Amino acid sequence: MTKRGWWLVVLNLIVPGSAQVLAGNRRLGRIGLGATLLAWFLVIVGAGLALFARPVLLWLTVGGGWFSAVILTLVQVLMVAYIVLWIVLTFDVLRLVRLVRIPAPSKFAIPLVAILLLGLVGTGMGYAASYVGTARGTISTLFGQSGPSLPPSDGYYNILLLGADSGEGRDSMRYDSISVVSVNATSGAVTITGIPRELPGAPFSEGSPMQALYPDGFEGHSSNSCGWNGWMNHVRNAAEICREDQGTGLYPDAAAHGSDPGIEATKDAAEGVLGIEIPYYVFVDMHGFAALVDALGGVDINVTERLPKGGPGDAVDPKDVDSWAIGWIEVGQQHMDGDTAQWYARSRYTTSDWDRMKRQRELQEAILAQFTPQTVLTRFNEVAAAGTALIDTDLPQDKLPEFFDLMTKAKELPITTIELTPDNGVDEHEPNYDYIHDMIQQKLHPPTETPTPTP
Numbered sequence: 001m002t003k004r005g006w007w008l009v010v011l012n013l014i015v016p017g018s019a020q021v022l023a024g025n026r027r028l029g030r031i032g033l034g035a036t037l038l039a040w041f042l043v044i045v046g047a048g049l050a051l052f053a054r055p056v057l058l059w060l061t062v063g064g065g066w067f068s069a070v071i072l073t074l075v076q077v078l079m080v081a082y083i084v085l086w087i088v089l090t091f092d093v094l095r096l097v098r099l100v101r102i103p104a105p106s107k108f109a110i111p112l113v114a115i116l117l118l119g120l121v122g123t124g125m126g127y128a129a130s131y132v133g134t135a136r137g138t139i140s141t142l143f144g145q146s147g148p149s150l151p152p153s154d155g156y157y158n159i160l161l162l163g164a165d166s167g168e169g170r171d172s173m174r175y176d177s178i179s180v181v182s183v184n185a186t187s188g189a190v191t192i193t194g195i196p197r198e199l200p201g202a203p204f205s206e207g208s209p210m211q212a213l214y215p216d217g218f219e220g221h222s223s224n225s226c227g228w229n230g231w232m233n234h235v236r237n238a239a240e241i242c243r244e245d246q247g248t249g250l251y252p253d254a255a256a257h258g259s260d261p262g263i264e265a266t267k268d269a270a271e272g273v274l275g276i277e278i279p280y281y282v283f284v285d286m287h288g289f290a291a292l293v294d295a296l297g298g299v300d301i302n303v304t305e306r307l308p309k310g311g312p313g314d315a316v317d318p319k320d321v322d323s324w325a326i327g328w329i330e331v332g333q334q335h336m337d338g339d340t341a342q343w344y345a346r347s348r349y350t351t352s353d354w355d356r357m358k359r360q361r362e363l364q365e366a367i368l369a370q371f372t373p374q375t376v377l378t379r380f381n382e383v384a385a386a387g388t389a390l391i392d393t394d395l396p397q398d399k400l401p402e403f404f405d406l407m408t409k410a411k412e413l414p415i416t417t418i419e420l421t422p423d424n425g426v427d428e429h430e431p432n433y434d435y436i437h438d439m440i441q442q443k444l445h446p447p448t449e450t451p452t453p454t455p
Helices: 002-014 018-023 026-052 054-063 066-097 106-143 209-213 232-241 261-274 286-295 338-346 353-370 373-378 380-390 397-410 433-444
Strands: 156-164 177-184 190-195 280-285 299-303 307-309 327-329 332-336 391-393 416-419
Touching (some): 002 018, 002 066, 002 106, 018 026, 018 066, 026 054, 054 106, 106 380, 106 397, 156 261, 177 261, 190 353, 190 433, 280 286, 286 338, 286 380, 299 338, 327 338, 353 416, 373 380, 416 433
Parallel strands (some): 156 280, 190 416
Antiparallel strands (some): 280 391, 299 332, 307 327
């Protein structure tokens, strides 16, 4: 009886339902065995798709819009139902064991082991089910509204990356970080171009609503009620904040595509500055930036200059750092938590805007480096929660499978960075935009060397 009891527990673990088919309620056993075989079949199909047809698996789970949501919901329901069925089968196995006829210590060991195995396996499946639900909710939240799905432009997917503080007072929000991420549609190679927020006189893309208003480049405007200067991070003010129609007359389709007029105008300015098409954007809310870094377990940064945390406010001299600094980021290799990383990206009173752009680029690369499969799987719920609170985007959901493959390729390649700063020949007061266009084209499409023929 003791040996029989242990075998029933083992069978319930390896092939749930088989114990009942052999020694108990065969109807319940057939239900459990059928559910187990179905689960194995689905796992084998999923593994096969992951190995040999990954685009199909990605389309089914993330790229199929409402169909993907239905698939993920069905998977989650089946997993929860199987956990419940396994609980029923486990307790039924303990009934079949007939513990009263088994001598000690097995009388106590068998139920203890059975419950422990149920807890371990059930908890694992419960976490997996919660991950599926989180994934479905994250995809729905981030990509519920999206722009049109477009092919790559000149071999690249170009995405405008904006960083700023939102929430209360959003009407006065200006973008603290402006860059463009260019992803090679074949190799996955990533190029990040940093655009200074104080770049003056930005031209707008040909045929855009803002070009019609500013044919000679973006200009400042003085007003008692709402004015702006001619810097890049003031484009939003001119296009949205300072207009009675809030920019809806300029960009009537922006809201329907998950964007807003200020972002669309900044897209057009970035296109004019770089000379490339930029169909998509990602907005990073700096209020939630720290949460994402913490969710990823922190980032590793080599700090080359001592930086203060905090800001002087309106009534304090910015140069009197000791009077307003609430802490310091010391020189050296550091593993930063979210709060420190946020101050590292923001600090500007003791350094230049060019230095801050460089630090922001370092953080972008460090965060990308942290997006490993191990990190995402072990911290999935935290990363997903931080991402939905942090990010707005108009990336279309049906592009996610392709972007996932490109991201996988990009992990194996170095990231190229371009900064539109004086170090790269860009005049901070009177930038030559033709020169910038040529520089970007040479970086994205470097000339190939023609092999010298052998005589």
